[in-house]
Amino acid sequence: MGIRKPIVAGQFYESDFNSLNKQIIECFESKKGPGALPINKRKYCVLGAVVPHAGYFFSGSCAAWSYKAIAESEFPDLFIIIGPNHSGMGRTSTILDDWETPFGIVKADKEFGKKLINNSCIVEDSIAHLHEHSIEVQLPFLQFVSRDHLKDLRFIPITVGFDCNVGEIASGIKKTIQESCKKICIIASSDFTHYGFSYGYVPFSTDVKENMQKLDNGAISFIKSLDSRGFLEYVNKKQATICGAVPIAVLIELMIGKAKKVNLMQYYTSADIMGDYNNAVGYASIVFK
Template identity: 50%
Template structure:
């Protein structure tokens, strides 16, 4: 069993408080403004942020509203990164949150292992990029199965393994890529501009989002290499782009942590909610 490591920090560690926190994300002025409604859409994937709910939760709520209003897939494939530098790997343990236990699709996970993805429970044990997505899924769905995958530089191989396993299992998936966008400030070692920070952060992230909307994984990564944009989940995003073609991409929401905190932008992070259908 994989136990939560950021409950009480990134989100409340009490079930009722957590439910209220997620509800507040949906209803926030920075969120969609309402709870999910009827289920009639069809989507392929989303890009969602993974900061504390008070900052990125309203942005993430845009995507989870779309998921809730769409037909349920057989499986959610959640792509995260390792902030500790672990290589690509998956977890087969079920994941516990204050809202209960979320079940990993172990049969699908074993197919992925057969197709070349490593299993490493320790790599997932202290990583929050996937964990913070689980309570949102538990809030909008009564029952679901998922597979958590950390994605690194070998994103093409991971994407190939996913596509092969989906074909082998004949399962329909929604892919969730977990990533924040530009991290600006001395704390992040990235401050290439010191004036008009808000506008320049938006412009920097808009360039990355432009490549994402083209479904161009290479163009997206080349843009990061060229600009130095500190987008932590670049490889989960690139992996998603390799998996969901053909698709239509739509930016649902973008803002920064400084927009939420109403502080200056000297230390701030960009968040984007992007839908693929």
């Protein structure tokens, strides 16, 4: 087992420690962010979150809302990060390598990972993780808000395909969590609607801002009601370009019977940053408690 090196440092986020630290602080303190750390610890657990995975310039301020909630809650024993497989390479899989970012090494929980492989359809396969950014971009944020617990920070990455069995994946993860007796926070890495000719998705040509928000709000309503089947049916019906629909559906399944509150913390689109509605992507930060 080796170390998974960063592949989008210098592209999606800054590639050196000081610049990255400054960039993440700006994500929190920006107009669309949740406000600066330090934070006050509260007596609740963030059980899960939906977090965007675009470049920090675009979605970092949205992601910061979930990570501030995580920072304010009880620190879990393990983070499970579930991301989509944009390249289509490889299988629904995990890897047991530690991961490197400009902030240092994030250790994988190898014992949990081995049990997960034994309990589920999830295999150990590095191919799906070679060119995938959706998990990597979560790690610097996770390190940033876990500074007081870095030696205890552990995670497991799971990359899922677009046509896999949501129930089967969730069942294997749930069984492994139950056997582990650990406090766990699950992050589904996903952007929302990708609109425009660049994405091959133009279901409307007027009132783009309002229609994008309406489309994404429809999906978010199913997430908030913990209805994974309704969510996936909505995505299929609308042919919605939500890249992490499967990770979100798996997260919903795992939150049923656990989460008592589901809060939309922030929503905006790349067009709110750039002013370009010809091609735009929606971002949402959703927290499960």
